[in-house]
Amino acid sequence: MAYVITELCIRDGSCAEVCPVECIVDGGEEEGSYFIDPETCIDCGACEPECPVDAIFYEDEVPDEHQGAIAKNRAWFEEGPGYG
DSSP states (O other), X not given: OOEEEOTTOOOOOHHHHHOTTOOEEEOHHHHTSEEEOTTTOOOOXXXXXXXXXXXXXXXXXXXXXXXXXXXXXXXXXXXXXXXX
């Protein structure tokens, strides 16, 4: 399991600043969101309280209306710009 950043993200960057393993990456203007590498995330939860818009959820706790963020986040690292 890992934390997931949903489409509520405003690209504030405070989440990335507190990540002890640097697994949070800015997807840039095109994506409009940060992403959490599920392979690197250690589930410490440091990012969650730092988000000013409550866009970060533990994977098992992502609200139904934001479930698509789980697959989008994983795909970004497995197939997209975050790959490799």
